[in-house]
Amino acid sequence: MCLFACSAPPPSPLLETPWREITWGDNSKDLQYLKNFQPQNEEATIRVLLYGPVGAGKSSFINSVNNVLQGRMTHDCLASATTSDQSFTKIYKTYKIKKERRGNFYPFVFNDIMGLEDGNGRGVRAEDIKLALKGHVKDRYKFNPVSSLSDDDPGYNSSPSISDRVHVLVCIYSANAPQMNSSVLEKMREIREAASDLGIPQLAILTHIDSACGETEKNLRNVYRSKHLKKKMGDFSSSLGIPMNCILLMKNYSHETQLNSDVSTLILNALRLMIDFGDDYADKL
Template identity: 50%
Template sequence: MGGEKSKPKPEEPPLLDEPWRKINSGDKQHDLQYVRDYKPQTEGQQLRILLHGPAGAGKSSFINSVQSVLLGRMYRQALADNISHSCFTKKYSTFRIQRENPDTFYPFILNDIMGLSPQKGVQVDDVKLAFTGHLKEGYVFNPGSKLSEGNEFYNKSPTVNDKVHVLVCIVPAHTLSSMSDETVQKIRDIRLEASRLGIPQVAILTKVDQACPEINKDLKNVYRSKYMKERMEQFSADVGIPMNCIFPVKNYHEEIKLNDDTDALILSALRHIIDCGEDFINWKAE
């Protein structure tokens, strides 16, 4: 008699029994109120948040999503590209987040820059100049050369508000494994310079619904998905950003109404970004 055939090993379930990070979409009002009440300790201080990442990662969509959540309706201030896979953002752009009153704004600013494409992307040296406040709004990035001191968009005398207080790396979750070595190296180089200046760093993983079928079915599965946790751990190892500073989100891009689960992830990330920036400002003021 022949030996018994070995039974195929059962596939492991794609979801953890319990989420490894707690996010309660029903409690999004707490984070929303926290952001609405935020005020820097120093009078007149503006918290500057610089976004960077690969072309097509969703930087502009994240800016629009933040504005939408805070306004309670869909908002499209930052132009986002849904067709081209090249760098859509060409200029150093500043976005002030409007409150319910059209004449008032939140005390934090989001800056968008050209994507980190290997050949045609933003120069790492230009990002370093942004850190220290030497880039003026409207500067058109040149992939072939960095901004020179003689250029009209070079800010010779940056103020405290011109300088970056938080660096946010935005990367698409569904293409993390195929991100080029050149792009990863650019992210590392930028991170090293930010670390040298003491600037805190956060990573946002966008398009999580495209990365995992379980998350696409139910956004609440984002912290139960084994695949997503593994991708976040690998990205953390690749660029050095700690896991507790990495946040998966889903930007608004095709919806016409807000969703509590989407809002909760965006607000969780935004609150952490604000806390990091506030800690940095207070540390620099000591």
């Protein structure tokens, strides 16, 4: 019998077992798969378009992928380290990733895009992203938040090739963000619907999982045991309509000066899935 007032221990913030399995430790198999990857459609370079609110980590994700594939820290895609409600990225830029041999690149590219912002006349316009999906936006086009790209603009590509088109659309969103603004959410739904009409496969990546969950910050391998992050994923899935099996949790390289195996594992898991999805779509074109 308890002689003093007894209280039950607080519930654990972690599930006993992970609800999604991840193979931690050796990343060599995934790295080799990507090094050997060749698109099924020989005419295509797989194009991955990243979109999402300002500050979600789109540019940092490209840098993180480059880090893992280069096997060292890199800084090819400029990213802002400060919090702002305005997009750091202003132009539509294609990022290629070098392979070991000089002049040789991986057969997939990433496009960073201006962030979605609250209200009209701010951030990238949903109409411009729709044009990018079809390959109509030329590389280095500078976005105009006030007016969309028109077919008589020098930045308009009137005859897009298979490689100019987007083969997989990836939404980047911060797991540490407050409730999504209704106008930004509406733009994201509009973009999703346009991609769905084109048959383009879609994924979502929730970033900043270390700052969103203390248990994951202590040990990244708790990522799919975290009750908080699982709820975040469920809420995000309900808001945007992306199935749970198409949402991935990830931490970008941010303060690190050396590669970390666990960080790289989550990046490679996401990268393999998006490249496979994009490859299957490109093969149908």
